[in-house]
Amino acid sequence: MSELRDLLGELTDDVDAVLLFAPSRSVYEECEGGDAPVVVVDAENDVGADNYVELPLEFTDIETRIRFALEGAREAGYVEETDEVVCALGAFGGDIDTVVRVRAGQFTQSGIYDLFVNSRAEPAVVRDVLDVAIELGKKGQKGKPVGALFGVGDAGKVMNKSRPLSYNPFEKSHVHVGDPIVNVMLKEFSRLDGAFVISDSGKIVSAYRYLEPSAEGVDIPKGLGARHMAAGAVTRDTNAVAVVLSESDGMVRAFKGGELVLELDPEEY
Amino acid sequence: MSIHESVARLVTNSRFLLAGFIFVVGLALGYLINRLTRRLLRALGLPDTVEGTAFERTLQGLGSSTVGVVAELIAFTIYLGAALAALEVARIVDTRAVLPFLSAFIPQVVIAALVVIAGLVIGDKAALVVGERLRGIKLPEVGIVPTLIKYSIFYIAALIALGQLGVATSALLVLLAAYVFGLVFLGGLAFKDLLAAGAAGVYILLNQPYGIGDEVRIGDHQGIVQEVDVFVTRVENDGQEYIIPNQRVFRGGVVRIRG
Numbered sequence: 001m002s003e004l005r006d007l008l009g010e011l012t013d014d015v016d017a018v019l020l021f022a023p024s025r026s027v028y029e030e031c032e033g034g035d036a037p038v039v040v041v042d043a044e045n046d047v048g049a050d051n052y053v054e055l056p057l058e059f060t061d062i063e064t065r066i067r068f069a070l071e072g073a074r075e076a077g078y079v080e081e082t083d084e085v086v087c088a089l090g091a092f093g094g095d096i097d098t099v100v101r102v103r104a105g106q107f108t109q110s111g112i113y114d115l116f117v118n119s120r121a122e123p124a125v126v127r128d129v130l131d132v133a134i135e136l137g138k139k140g141q142k143g144k145p146v147g148a149l150f151g152v153g154d155a156g157k158v159m160n161k162s163r164p165l166s167y168n169p170f171e172k173s174h175v176h177v178g179d180p181i182v183n184v185m186l187k188e189f190s191r192l193d194g195a196f197v198i199s200d201s202g203k204i205v206s207a208y209r210y211l212e213p214s215a216e217g218v219d220i221p222k223g224l225g226a227r228h229m230a231a232g233a234v235t236r237d238t239n240a241v242a243v244v245l246s247e248s249d250g251m252v253r254a255f256k257g258g259e260l261v262l263e264l265d266p267e268e269y
Numbered sequence: 270m271s272i273h274e275s276v277a278r279l280v281t282n283s284r285f286l287l288a289g290f291i292f293v294v295g296l297a298l299g300y301l302i303n304r305l306t307r308r309l310l311r312a313l314g315l316p317d318t319v320e321g322t323a324f325e326r327t328l329q330g331l332g333s334s335t336v337g338v339v340a341e342l343i344a345f346t347i348y349l350g351a352a353l354a355a356l357e358v359a360r361i362v363d364t365r366a367v368l369p370f371l372s373a374f375i376p377q378v379v380i381a382a383l384v385v386i387a388g389l390v391i392g393d394k395a396a397l398v399v400g401e402r403l404r405g406i407k408l409p410e411v412g413i414v415p416t417l418i419k420y421s422i423f424y425i426a427a428l429i430a431l432g433q434l435g436v437a438t439s440a441l442l443v444l445l446a447a448y449v450f451g452l453v454f455l456g457g458l459a460f461k462d463l464l465a466a467g468a469a470g471v472y473i474l475l476n477q478p479y480g481i482g483d484e485v486r487i488g489d490h491q492g493i494v495q496e497v498d499v500f501v502t503r504v505e506n507d508g509q510e511y512i513i514p515n516q517r518v519f520r521g522g523v524v525r526i527r528g
Contacts, residue, residue, distance in 0.1 A: 154495070155481045155482065155495060155496070156481055156482050156483075156493035156494055156495040156496075156505060157493060157495075157505075158482075159481060159482025160482055160484075160493060172477050174474065197481075199481055199495070199496050200495065200496055201496055201498065203481070203496075205480070205481045205482070
């Protein structure tokens, strides 16, 4: 067993920071005593840590989770680009079972942290929209896969870069994403064509919008359809972010600044 | 004379028996009311409401609960009433001197006690709820607000209870009046603009004279409406976002620019 211990010791030697994902209080207090600064990454700061990165979604993909935490920690100045970082996280279920060593600059910035925290829309709104898209992707409309496009934030500009395909069902309503009934409504309206427009504070401004931004110079992976192209283009033309549920492959993708920043498989959530 | 006739006479004539009967009925009634009150308060959800308050916690330390205390208090009043009535009927002691006084005073004491309990519970609960709401605000000074609310409610409850007991409370009342006046006056002064904005905002939200995406001019700010809420309208133009209080929309009017 000593070889294993050595291996683990090698992994954890000379690190500049420790990222603890959803630690219990006892784990946090144990690590707090060490030399390297501890950063807690969790949905809520239950342990009352000084260095804390909020995790808006339980990313099931480990790489996405680490990426998000690293970008958040760099943004907050907890780690530098050249730092060696050890991440302790639970890959299978809640308790910490995995230790990963990475260099903070190893990943190119994907902007996934940026997507939540530095968008025009509030982080909670981006999260709620992703939740709705994931939910929609999981269940579909009456068992059939559906596609949907949500433009989130900078609603005034998005409205001016689009035109109505039909009457707006959300006219004079005050519905916000995250309201309990809203998932059902969005599910119903997702059979309509066009995009949903959501304001910075999460108000659903309109459905049935035909986005017409200029798609010039939008670089998204080949093979994605017109819906994704429209999403990429609208985020390049405005300060909105776009969340797309693909009808063909069922993936949820988020765009910002004309680029694909996040890809999630609804089945995993 | 048959037996049952003599029994009937004994019952109707004997004061002691009648007194005993009244007392037993009183006990039974008190017990029934006790059970009934407990069930009623539980059905009303009182245990959940008072959970976590200092009063409830103290009582639980003593092996009781708010529901229990209230029910016992009411039952105790009935027992006492029954005992007094029995004594009166039996004429063992001369109750004429104390009865009017007691019959007037006991309900007041009970009501005062109930008011005190209600005040303690409501004050604690209000402090808890407000504290919960304010937890998101990371400001140490904000902790004074729940405490202030708690003691205000305690004060009012104490005033009502003392008033029930017939204690002169006019000095305390003056203090309360001054406090409320200060609160209303200064609060009104402080929230004047917010109230005006809120009133205008309700109209704007209900009638939507302009919506998100419209180009408008409010005063000397022109741009695209990004957000409308109860208090402000956000208008953006070329990277500049104007946050305009809603009462200004009303006072100055809006120009909608249709292009």
